[in-house]
Amino acid sequence: MTPPASRFAFTQRQSASNKTPRQINRNLVFNLIRTRQPISRADLARVSGLQRSTVSLIVEDLIRDKWILEGSIGRLPRGRRPTFLELNHHRAVVAVDIHPSQTTVAVTDLGGRIVAQNLVLLPVEPAKAIPAIIAGVRKLITANEDKTFVGIGISLPGRTDLGLQKLIFAPNLNWPVLSIKPRIERATGLRVEMDNAANACALSEVWFGDSDGNHDLVVVNVSEGIGSGIFANGRLLRGENGMAGEFGHIQIDANGPLCGCGNRGCWETVASNRAALRYFQEGGGSASVQTMEALIKLAQAGEEHAVKALETMSVYLGRGLRMIASALAPREIIVVGDITSAWYRFGPLVEAEFKVNSLSKGPRLRPSLDGNTARLRSAVALVMNEGSI
């Protein structure tokens, strides 16, 4: 098939054993089943490039380990009928999406399909928030006792410290640096993996998008601030201390408003939800509008100040996205956030500014279909990505 990866890349300083090919191929076969189920062994062999006998052995392993199941029997023009394989729908993952406005706990199957879902009212005090989350998780687990849970994936509105794997920094929630991972692990007995919302969305796009995960993409999460998740060279680009993707603080306007970081005119200060609300107030809009949803509703109803505010935000949004495009040249940039609910109206403005003076075609720019779902579905990816199989 395609040529082998560079043999001199530095990716692996790790020696390989005889079990390495099985690990790789097992991974490959599982992902093919995940993305193309139902699928027969023979088709897996054709798609993967492995021999039918090899696929059979790997499938046997995966069935023994309860990751997949034999399903219905297919039908062909002639020849023996294939046995379809599918993900084991008795296995499930708990998905937690912590969000400033609303926190959701859900159960998804291994394919990322949402099976059950609850909202959790998050107490303001951090000390009470985590018990509330644990209670929500427990409730869903007991309500789905027929499932075997593989782990818990959490999407956070803040940074996680990948080195220690347990701290988060979530200024938008007014939480201090917290060590939530071990607490939830102890309380539930399940493995917990977490990452910030933008990375979660990026993983969702790669795992559940129609593309095969072979190209680079950037997810830009526009809410109170602006964060981003970068998928490049086949992995999330995390950077030192997980700090990569902080495009929110690239300077867009040297004369812009002062940012919390101390600089002027950071992208966040001119293109975030907060910026849009500020434009609205400064433009003479009603002081009663306090949330982005309200502002968007107003604009959709045709209120002039609201439209103007979102138009200004859109232009700045496009300008920053253009910088991301020239910095990383991904194949796609995906926007997540409230503004996407009015993309039909403001998307063209963003796109116009995004394409200004661009020499070549540039990346595709599109809104995420549903950020809430994407963050929840990322749970499977988070849990499985760390190699639980």
Add this chain to the structure above:
Amino acid sequence: MTPPASRFAFTQRQSASNKTPRQINRNLVFNLIRTRQPISRADLARVSGLQRSTVSLIVEDLIRDKWILEGSIGRLPRGRRPTFLELNHHRAVVAVDIHPSQTTVAVTDLGGRIVAQNLVLLPVEPAKAIPAIIAGVRKLITANEDKTFVGIGISLPGRTDLGLQKLIFAPNLNWPVLSIKPRIERATGLRVEMDNAANACALSEVWFGDSDGNHDLVVVNVSEGIGSGIFANGRLLRGENGMAGEFGHIQIDANGPLCGCGNRGCWETVASNRAALRYFQEGGGSASVQTMEALIKLAQAGEEHAVKALETMSVYLGRGLRMIASALAPREIIVVGDITSAWYRFGPLVEAEFKVNSLSKGPRLRPSLDGNTARLRSAVALVMNEGSI
């Protein structure tokens, strides 16, 4: 040792055969010999984590294929004396560094040591430039007939089309889109690999730097324009059509001078060599100064206008570097270009602006020790990186 890489990463959509471990381990062993030569089999086993017997087999292979040689015999406090292994110094690579101001052709051994070196006068017309390069390469090859050449690595002042692997776009040379790779391959009979100067420098840092190539770094090449090479997740980050790293066109100053790309205040227009010369002229400097080297010399002599021009450039340079740091959070940012020759004087200015308002420690910022050498030494990496072993 370290835990295995994620089994669900999408890096490899490729099936593995039972030869895969050998490929990986051979790669690993060769790189250990490359970076730690001279080294014994026993030490290789200790460092790699492989068994002594496995290392012996791989070493036998590498010797048979002429990549390495048995060298001198060591001495220990007690026990049998180890046989040192080293790179085969009969094998060499041709390194070509095409540069607007001067083009160099060199021969390096597999360890990147420069064995021979010639300057090539590049005719202005592109039609005559390539024959001149070929002649220079031929001359060095015949002058080093004791060597066996593995390939030719070329560093270019422009973009290469990685998809087709043969086109380059080099506006700074006033060359049209050219297909130089197959021409040189046909003329010399050697495999040609090429990449732009910034990527070449990044590869050099990873291959020959003291770090083990396990972390992310960005090389910023400041000359007429500004280009960059991004090393992340264990590989060069190339992006769609090899266009990643075009930080030169991020906007630094919305009211800045008009850039060739159509926007205002691109980083290139305020922090490149060209920008420094413009500051100098606008500030009332002598019109006779036309090159960056001359400007730097003048500044080093204390001429006020020159100092001022380079100081302005330095501040803008630092500002852009700050954006790279927050976008990618690499462990290191390395600056290459003429300005590094006066880093002792202007580096602190760059660094000061770079660190403005930075919350955390941030990446290390440092000048490349020698950009010319780095670009030449990248030839080995370019040739070997594509898997010729």
Add this chain to the structure above:
DNA sequence: AAGATTTAGTTCATAGAGTCTACAAAAGCG
């Protein structure tokens, strides 16, 4: 000086893994 100890490097039986060929199973078609 002879044996003990230590370290380097090799040999070989063994087990894990994928490939490839042969073959059994199961369906449609004439």
Add this chain to the structure above:
DNA sequence: CGCTTTTGTAGACTCTATGAACTAAATCTT
């Protein structure tokens, strides 16, 4: 009923790493 086609399995074969045993060659101890 036999032929063809396709799915899935079995087994011989090859490649590879492992780990224990072994040889080689040096120093240390007595």
